[in-house]
Amino acid sequence: MTIKNWLYGKVQFVFLVITLGFYSNHLVHANVATNVNTDPSEASSQAIENVLIIGKHPNNNLFEYASSVSTMSSETIQAWNIQNAEDIVLSMANVDARTRSPMSANISIRSVGSENWHINANQGVAQAVDDVSIQGAYASKLSMFDLQGVAVYRGPQTALFAINSTGGAINFETIKPLMNEFEASTNVRFGRYNRRELSAALNLPLVEDVALRMAMSNTKRDPLWFNAFTNTMMGSVDQRGFRTHLQWDMSSQNSLLVTYQYGSDNGSRVPYLGIGYWQTDGENVEDGRIVDITAPLDCQALLPSNSSSFNQKSNCVTVRPFSGNQAVAGGASDWYTTYDPADDVSNVRFESLKINYTQFFERFELNTLAVIDSVKSDYIESLSNNPFGLAFMPSQTNDKSHWMYEFRLNSLKDSNSVWMVGVTISNSQDYFGTVITRTDSGGARFGIVPAVSIDQDNQTYSGFAAYEYSLNQQWSISADIRYSKNKQSGLSTANVLAKTDNATPSGEPLDSGMYITRTLLQALTQNVSGPCPPGVFGWGF
Known part of the structure; x- marks a missing residue:
């Protein structure tokens, strides 16, 4: 990227910020009319009204959406100990995650998706944060904190999150600032292998109609596996995330939201999950399939999965996760599939700045969005x-690096x-x-x-x-x-x-x-x- 292009993008971004400020003072204000009944005690006496839900987050009413949608609230995320995108999708019907690396889920919906392992490839299922498509599927796990909810949209999406996706879309909705209310929370967890998780959030009113919310997440874990080639441990976890929202409710009809987010993943490489090795003529292999994937292993491997070395002549087979216990022949000689487990190889750094201006009119809503983000990755696969x-x-x-402008009109009713x-x-x-x-x-x-x-x-x-x-x-x-x-x-x-x-x-x-x-x-x-x-x-x- 040349200096000229870099400056050109920054000038356009500043110009849009000035334009948004112009909107706040010159657009005609109008009251928003809504007849949606939110009182359960009166639900039986009033008919259900039509509600705009296209492109909206899980807080909105989704039961009339023309596509199949599954949602998960923040309470459910905490109660089920959801840690990443794979945990979410595996908790929902017709959604699958074929993990091929510690940073990419390769999500498919109704068996439609993609398994492109390139670090800059867009996947068949779009992933978005606050209705904005993520540049690269590897950044999704760095946004899994301080969430209001998650929505999974099944089927092709054309007008959602400004991206075409053949399989569907997943939207992570973060918690926004609360006006005139101070709130602070923290959550600490400990686990095996010296796992430490710390998350915290602070909601701080600044002045009238202006509030700030800051949230952070830090997860670390010691490595689990031993690499026989380098005599070092592998599989450590080191993830960090920070997000801040600054919201200004200019009036009852318009608001401005500025969001900055940073995330990094510096953990070391990990093996494939759920792989074992058994003799092809043993009791645990019948007709080319593994009988019991939890059975004791027949073949001696120095590592439990992809980073492994046999120290003997091998006629073993292995089973890959999510394959229906399909056996794969191991071969008839010594073999090695190795990679560098050093901590500085598997790195992802994600940074994003978003400015979102919303204006309500009598019959529609105007939403303007400006985004600048960047993803940097070094990865061995x-x-x-x-x-x-x-x-x-x-x-x-x-x-x-990426910048995007979006202008959208939504009808209210x-x-x-x-x-x-x-x-x-x-x-x-x-x-x-x-x-x-x-x-x-x-x-x-x-x-x-x-x-x-x-x-x-x-x-x-x-x-x-x-x-x-x-x-x-x-x-x-x-x-x-x-x-x-x-x-x-x-x-x-x-x-x-x-x-x-x-x-x-x-x-x-x-x-x-x-x-x-x-x-x-x-x-x-x-x-x-x-x-x-x-x-x-x-x-x-």
């Missing part, structure tokens, strides 16, 4: 969970129909680099290891609309549409970065010195002629 799998390991680094129209303008600068090193023994013959570096700029202009008409209390007709224009430019470079010492022989893996630290990862992706790990030498073209 193994594609192979088999001795004779893909036999290479892509290590990735990503730096993505108009007989039997509700509608929403909006426009979204966004721009993102994205750097992505990958280094691939060999990990297996006895695999296919290959000698070169490629690397890819991508710098790109994306501009998107999008218009969307949604409409719903209620025929009666049982039937309704709904439709939504989105038109988007995307312009992408950038540079993609592929280089032969490294090769094994003897280039071609089968079964000649890089030794344990091939581990790539964060420093080497950055050097390799930015300078193809730079230093390589021991046992590897590289060049570029």
Whole structure:
């Protein structure tokens, strides 16, 4: 991203802030009329009114939404000890999470989703915080604190959260400031392996109609697993999050909300969950399936799962989580699937600034939103969970910055129909680099290891609309549409970065010195002629 583009984005952002202030003094105010009955004692004497719920958070009435929606309140989140997005989706019907890393859930709804493991990839199920789509699914776990509720929208979403999603969407709604009320809370938890969790929130009225809410979360845990190659422990947890809301209720018809959030995840790599090893001719394997995944293991593994090394000739099989106990053949020779468990490899840093202005009129609501956020990640991921799998390991680094403006009109009430129209303008600068090193023994013959570096700029202009008409209390007709224009430019470079010492022989893996630290990862992706790990030498073209 050039200095010119960076300054251009900041100037536009400041201009929008000034524009929002202009709105607060010049827009015509009107009273908001609502006939929604909130008194349970009168529910039997009044008919249920139509309520606008498109794109709204779980506090609103969702039972008339045209799509299937499941919600979870803040009380339920605390009572069920919900810790991350996987915990939420696995508590709801038709929703699945296929965890492939400690930071990505790969969520699917009604079996529709995606399993793209790239750190800058958008998933098939959109994830949003306060109705704003998250740039990269890895940032969702960094927002799991001080929540008002969560809503899961099933089915394709076109006009929701300013993004197209084929599988559905998940919206995390945070708690907003309370006017004229001081509130403070804290929660401390302790667990095994020296796990410590601290969360706190403070609601502070500043002046009349202005309030501030600050919340933080800090979770740490010691590592659980031993890496036989490096004689070090792995699987530590180190997550931190901070969020502040500043809200100004200018009048009964308009308000301004400014939100800043920061999150980081510096934990070390962890193995796959729920994997064991058994003899193929043993009592626990029948017709290619594991009989009991809790049975004692037949095969001796130095680690319980993906980061493992057999110290014997193996005719074992393994079972992957969420696979219906489907067995996978282990192979007939020693094998190694290894990665660097160092604490500074698996890093995610997420930062966001949002300004949201809302203006109510007699029949509709105007909502303007400006967002600047960034996600930085360094991550090593193994594609192979088999001795004779893909036999290479892509290590990735990503730096993505993004700004977005959205203008949306929501109808409040108009007989039997509700509608929403909006426009979204966004721009993102994205750097992505990958280094691939060999990990297996006895695999296919290959000698070169490629690397890819991508710098790109994306501009998107999008218009969307949604409409719903209620025929009666049982039937309704709904439709939504989105038109988007995307312009992408950038540079993609592929280089032969490294090769094994003897280039071609089968079964000649890089030794344990091939581990790539964060420093080497950055050097390799930015300078193809730079230093390589021991046992590897590289060049570029």
